[in-house]
Amino acid sequence: MFSECCLWKGRPMFSASEGLNPVVSLMPGFRNTESRRLLLEKGINVDLCFQCRKCASGCWASDLMDLNPTQIVHAVRLGLDDLALGSKSIWLCTKCATCTARCPQGVDIAKVSFVLRSLAHRRGIPSKLPSVTAFDRAFARNMTIFGRVYEFGLINQLRMATRNFRQDSELAMPMIFKGKIKFLPSLAGFFGMRRLKSRAKACGKAGERQAKEGLDS
Amino acid sequence: MADLYAYYPGCSLHASAKEYDRSLKAVFAKLNIELEEPKGWVCCGASATYCIDESLAVSLPVQNLRSIEKMGLGEVVVPCAACFQRLKTAVHEMKESAETERRVEQILGGKYGYSVAVRHPLEIVEKLVSGGAAKDMLIGNLGQMRVACYYGCMLVRPPKIMGFDQPEDPLTMDRLISAIGGSPVQWSYKVDCCGASLTLNEPDIVVKLAKDIIEDAVESGAEVIAVGCQLCQANLDMRQARINAQYSTDFHIPILYFSQLLGLTLGIGAKKLGLRKHIVDPMPVLARYGLA
Numbered sequence A: 001m002f003s004e005c006c007l008w009k010g011r012p013m014f015s016a017s018e019g020l021n022p023v024v025s026l027m028p029g030f031r032n033t034e035s036r037r038l039l040l041e042k043g044i045n046v047d048l049c050f051q052c053r054k055c056a057s058g059c060w061a062s063d064l065m066d067l068n069p070t071q072i073v074h075a076v077r078l079g080l081d082d083l084a085l086g087s088k089s090i091w092l093c094t095k096c097a098t099c100t101a102r103c104p105q106g107v108d109i110a111k112v113s114f115v116l117r118s119l120a121h122r123r124g125i126p127s128k129l130p131s132v133t134a135f136d137r138a139f140a141r142n143m144t145i146f147g148r149v150y151e152f153g154l155i156n157q158l159r160m161a162t163r164n165f166r167q168d169s170e171l172a173m174p175m176i177f178k179g180k181i182k183f184l185p186s187l188a189g190f191f192g193m194r195r196l197k198s199r200a201k202a203c204g205k206a207g208e209r210q211a212k213e214g215l216d217s
Numbered sequence B: 001m002a003d004l005y006a007y008y009p010g011c012s013l014h015a016s017a018k019e020y021d022r023s024l025k026a027v028f029a030k031l032n033i034e035l036e037e038p039k040g041w042v043c044c045g046a047s048a049t050y051c052i053d054e055s056l057a058v059s060l061p062v063q064n065l066r067s068i069e070k071m072g073l074g075e076v077v078v079p080c081a082a083c084f085q086r087l088k089t090a091v092h093e094m095k096e097s098a099e100t101e102r103r104v105e106q107i108l109g110g111k112y113g114y115s116v117a118v119r120h121p122l123e124i125v126e127k128l129v130s131g132g133a134a135k136d137m138l139i140g141n142l143g144q145m146r147v148a149c150y151y152g153c154m155l156v157r158p159p160k161i162m163g164f165d166q167p168e169d170p171l172t173m174d175r176l177i178s179a180i181g182g183s184p185v186q187w188s189y190k191v192d193c194c195g196a197s198l199t200l201n202e203p204d205i206v207v208k209l210a211k212d213i214i215e216d217a218v219e220s221g222a223e224v225i226a227v228g229c230q231l232c233q234a235n236l237d238m239r240q241a242r243i244n245a246q247y248s249t250d251f252h253i254p255i256l257y258f259s260q261l262l263g264l265t266l267g268i269g270a271k272k273l274g275l276r277k278h279i280v281d282p283m284p285v286l287a288r289y290g291l292a
């Protein structure tokens, strides 16, 4: 039965890295992983999940995902961070929050996916949907440079990042014709953003220093 | 005296969704409500920034709310559903976690007093119009035009934070449409996801999702889909040609903002409402009802 379980596939029953009895090490809460810790900090307790699968049945992306939302929650529960962080699902999720709205146990599944996605970004884990990973980066960069999103620039940034220059070329003419493309960026939010960005950076550094000192002492 | 609200348009209403911005401003002016944009507002960060830099992503909306607070206004109108959700979520996160609040205050260099209520224009105009306060201003009506009201995700979910209507079957826009003489259809996709920003990087997925939504609307008898979010508008409007090519369908259903439909009944001209900016031309349908 265990070997049939999707979380089990390809995992040796005994290995030096995972301990002698993986069954024990897979008990919920046994592994205190980073995603678990981050989620608890945000008040999300995945252990409340009772596997009703309502989240998976309502998710538009379930059939395109490698692990459906229920399985993602369960993977986090079991401490299988690598599985969750390496999944395609966290990149497919549009944060539509249908899952969150319907979970009878009050688990904020959309937020779980948010947190996993930031963690995957931070660790630079190879993404199974690179175009979406590129979009997140391009969007954040664009916005922090200009202060307000410069859509025309964003589209071109994406084309550069994914090397897909022909995507949606059929939409270009109608959009230009209808005046939907603004060719020049707005700079009205430029200074406000620059101020915030430098402060956020300074605070981030101070935070890191504090955390380090805390560890050292 | 005219009511005064702060107005946070968000980035796309100044670029690809200009017609939403313009039609809203025209409608609010007609309804005798003034809108004031805070100077130098910054992008709310959307959900993408949240995945890259969380502290910054929470600080951005709060920074904007703070400048509104400084203007002395208690309510802000946020038409972009994505901004609406980000603003509300950021405030919620600040209130929930003292640690987040501390970090954000450090970045902003000051406190936020939580005095600004974030409102979607749909809530405001619906109250005015179906409450009867705007009765004498309505000079036309939609003549029982069959409208599918599409809310999408971000207006209603997550319900605990958004607190907007009933999450599975919202009726705010339906009530507005009935009040201006339209006939909202019963359909099943009013809160389904359109794929949002995936449209820029995984268009095939969005084409499929948009097809399902449009198909259900058309099968339910709708002649027009009304929306309150520029991402929904863009996805449903711009993807129709590709849907028709890929699924051998023949959809030509106009996707209009609720503000444009309301504007028509308030006697505002098609040009001012930006009705010619859509890819699927709404004029034939509107002409059938004597609205254009």
Ligand code: SF4
Pocket: A048, A049, A050, A051, A052, A053, A054, A055, A056, A069, A070, A073, A102, A103, A104, A105, A106, A107, A109
């Ligand atoms: S809906 Fe909630 S309780 Fe049910 S499987 Fe999903 S996370 Fe678990």
Ligand code: SF4
Pocket: A055, A058, A059, A060, A061, A062, A069, A092, A093, A094, A095, A096, A097, A098, A099, A100, A109, A110, A113
């Ligand atoms: S938020 Fe993500 S996981 Fe949840 S239903 Fe939407 S797409 Fe699926």
